[in-house]
Amino acid sequence: MTTRVAINGASGRMGRELVVACGKREDLELTAAFASSGNDALGLDVGRLAGVAETGVKLADSSTMGATDFDVLVDFSLPDPSIAALRVCRDKGAAMVIGTTGYSGAQQDEIDAATRDIAIVQAPNYSAGVNLSLDLVRRAAAALGDDFDIEIIEAHHRHKVDAPSGTALKLGEVAAEATGRHLDECAVYARQGHTGARDRNTIGFSTVRGGDIVGEHTVMFAGEGERIEITHKASSRQTFAGGAMRAAVWAAEQRAGHYDMGDVLGLS
Ligand SMILES: NC(=O)C1=CN([C@@H]2O[C@H](COP(=O)(O)OP(=O)(O)OC[C@H]3O[C@@H](n4cnc5c(N)ncnc54)[C@H](OP(=O)(O)O)[C@@H]3O)[C@@H](O)[C@H]2O)C=CC1
Numbered sequence: 058m059t060t061r062v063a064i065n066g067a068s069g070r071m072g073r074e075l076v077v078a079c080g081k082r083e084d085l086e087l088t089a090a091f092a093s094s095g096n097d098a099l100g101l102d103v104g105r106l107a108g109v110a111e112t113g114v115k116l117a118d119s120s121t122m123g124a125t126d127f128d129v130l131v132d133f134s135l136p137d138p139s140i141a142a143l144r145v146c147r148d149k150g151a152a153m154v155i156g157t158t159g160y161s162g163a164q165q166d167e168i169d170a171a172t173r174d175i176a177i178v179q180a181p182n183y184s185a186g187v188n189l190s191l192d193l194v195r196r197a198a199a200a201l202g203d204d205f206d207i208e209i210i211e212a213h214h215r216h217k218v219d220a221p222s223g224t225a226l227k228l229g230e231v232a233a234e235a236t237g238r239h240l241d242e243c244a245v246y247a248r249q250g251h252t253g254a255r256d257r258n259t260i261g262f263s264t265v266r267g268g269d270i271v272g273e274h275t276v277m278f279a280g281e282g283e284r285i286e287i288t289h290k291a292s293s294r295q296t297f298a299g300g301a302m303r304a305a306v307w308a309a310e311q312r313a314g315h316y317d318m319g320d321v322l323g324l325s
């Protein structure tokens with residue numbers, strides 16, 4: 058069976074990689090691809106935009122999404138257009154694979170509510186390596202407990218608009234939960250000036266932005282006389298795009314609910 062996929066944010070850095078990744082799978086048919094109404098490339102074939110063979114699918118204004126047929130929408134855009142797309146998917150009963158990061162609390166609540174009606178896979182990172190790292194961090198944090206200070210360092214390209222990355226926040230949530238805390242109550246996102254000594258209860262975040270760094274994350278467990286670091290480095294966006302397309306095939310078969318990449322990979 059072939060799953061009909063649409064892509065939101067199709068002309069972006071990830072969107073173009075998603076077009077390529079979709080073309081590599083025989084179980085997926087690309088049926089639509091969306092960008093904002095002001096996009097200069099509207100009407101162009103998205104295969105050409107992605108630097109591969111023509112797909113027969115032209116880049117369309119996302120305000121026309123409701124009039125388009127698809128089984129699953131793969132969204133790597135921005136929070137506001139992503140939520141507009143979520144409403145369309147909920148109305149249609151289409152599944153969603155969400156890669157976008159940086160939602161407000163209210164936007165995340167709306168995503169959570171929509172999972173009563175449709176299947177949604179939401180992951181801040183669709184690489185297999187990061188999802189395995191989440192499990193390693195959970196185990197390390199639980200084993201090391203209060204004796205080790207937890208710091209999370211992430212690095213991304215100069216164009217990234219949200220910080221810390223969605224992946225860094227997820228790594229922080231997992232580490233906090235594994236040590237009996239809630240990230241909202243222990244996260245430190247910036248340090249400057251006379252900060253005083255480190256509060257042992259905190260989880261610190263450091264953000265690097267520069268050049269073309271695809272995505273790097275380290276969770277550091279710093280103890281007395283030793284340090285453990287769990288690091289993942291992505292060197293190609295195809296690793297995210299391939300994972301998201303795998304999630305699209307999986308999502309089309311699921312009942313309404315909130316899933317993550319661990320569910321898709323059978324790690325959860
Ligand atoms: N989960 C994961 O594995 C990963 C997640 N991401 C996340 O994906 C998101 C996108 O990243 P990236 O591709 O680098 O960003 P880009 O800025 O390259 O792409 C975002 C795209 O969203 C489009 N967009 C803006 N408004 C609309 C609209 N109204 N309707 C449809 N599309 C719209 C933009 O198109 P236009 O030019 O028309 O405005 C743009 O092409 C980010 O949140 C990032 O954190 C990134 C990599 C991996």
Ligand SMILES: O=C(O)C1=N[C@H](C(=O)O)C[C@H](O)C1
Nearest residue numbers: 158181182217222223224272
């Ligand atoms: O914006 C990006 O590029 C990335 N965003 C994701 C995030 O915020 O975690 C995942 C990846 O690291 C690349």
